[in-house]
Amino acid sequence: MKKILVTPRSFGKFNRSSVEKKLNDAGIEIVYNPYNRIMTKEEMISTLKGMDGLIVGVDPVDEEVLEAAGTLKAIAKYGVGTDNIDLDASRKLNIPVSTTKNANSNAVADYSFGMMAAVARNIVRINNSAKNGDWTKQTAIDIYKKKIGIIGLGAIGKGMVNRCKGFDMEIYAYDVYKDENYIKENNIKFTAVDEMLKECDFITLHIPLTDETKHIINENNLKNCKKNLVIVNTARGGLIDEKALYDALKTNRIYGAAIDAFEIEPPRNSPLLELDNVIVGSHTAAGSEDATNMMTEMAVENIIRDLGGK
Template identity: 60%
Template sequence: MKKVLVTPRSFAKYNHQEILALFQSNNIEPIFNPYNAIMNEEQLIEALKDVDGLIVGVDPITEKVINSAPNLKAIAKYGVGIDNIDMNIAEAKKIAVSRTVGANSSAVADYSFALLMAVARRVVEIHNGCKNGDWGKKIALDVFGKKIGILGLGAIGRGMVQRAKGFNMDIYAYDIFKDEAYIQENNIKFVDVETIVQECDFISIHMPLTEETHHMINRDLLSNAKSNLVLINTARGGIVDEEALYEAIADNKIYGAGIDAFEEEPPQNSKLLSLENVVVGSHTAASSFEATNLMSLMATENIIRDLERM
């Protein structure tokens, strides 16, 4: 019987019996994360000693971890971002790596727009104030008819385009790849990142973390932003220079931010957590019932397929 380590805590939470049946019918024993937290290198090394497959969330699958797993033949990402997996060593060892592309795009786009609305309309501030007896009015920003910049036009970015259309927003976008037909069909202004930061009222990030995108949103860019800018990041924390973002918000250079992805998770002593006009999440944008079920099913099918090929 083959063994598969499963690290995401939400995996198969709502379709458990269906997933277990799939494992059993394919002669696979699932081993679930016992720590109720993101696993660290040492924990992964111990857990992967005699494991054939891995279904992973955001846990660090480093060169050291992979080299310590002699039987590992396949990794199924529970999600789409693979920046936590050392792809060079995985490829060198001929370990198959798969992703659950498209499974959570609607959920992440929903959450991204929810963060945008929450920051713009100061929903959390007003909620907390009312619960503490403060019934004063708080002036906030309109969203309808404003300019939004979308960084990354993959499935999630395109989901944001559809939601922004419902609010009659002027849509700006940037992506490494330019799909002319899609851009024209959706009346998108395709421009560089600098123009988006300078002209847009809202920016939502949906790009992978790479050497090129690391700290893409930095102090220089933010110094040219509009004072009413709301920045949303549900992608990866390293894309935003968090110190520069804190300074921009604290100094009233921009209006606020919605952050579901930090460079360190959970963040330790992040000054961003002290700001009222910052709404944060626990990297939870993909956590809807529907997305969780579909990601669990797709990751299971991917690992079964790849282990059968080995």
């Protein structure tokens, strides 16, 4: 039997028996994450020994981890972002890396729009006040017919476009690849990120973290944005300079933010957690039942294929 390590805690949450049978039929034994949390580099090194495959979430898979694994023949990313995996090292070691592309796009788009609405309408603050007996009416900001900037026009970004069109929003977007036909068909204003922050009432991020996109939201472009700006990040924490964001929120230079991804997770010491104009998630935008099932099934199919199964 071949052996694989599975690190994501939501893997097979709703369809475990069927995917375990599929793996067993392919001659693959599963070893689950023994720590029930994101594993450290040292834990990855020790637990991967003797494994043929890896289904991984956001746990660290750098060159040292890959080289120490020794017997590893395939990696299936449970999700899309591969910034936690050293792709150069995996190529050098001839270890294929697959992703579950598009499996969670609708779930993340739903969650992103929901977080945006929650910040704009002060839903969390109103809920907490009302439960404590405070029936004071709170004024919030509108979404309908406002300007939104979508950074990243992949499957999730396009999902946001569809949802924003239902609110008659004026849509701005940026991506490294400019899909002229899609932009024209959807009446999107394609613009640079700095210009987008000057013009838009809402910004959502849906791009991978790379050297080029690190701190794409930063101190310089936050200086020129609208006072009522709401920023939503359900992608990767490193896309935003968190200190600059904190300063802008603390001084009410922008209206609010919804953050589902932090540079360090969990963000136990982040000052962003102290602010009442910020709502946070536990990097859980993809955590719907349908998305979990689809990511699990795709990761299983990918690892079976790359380990030489059907």
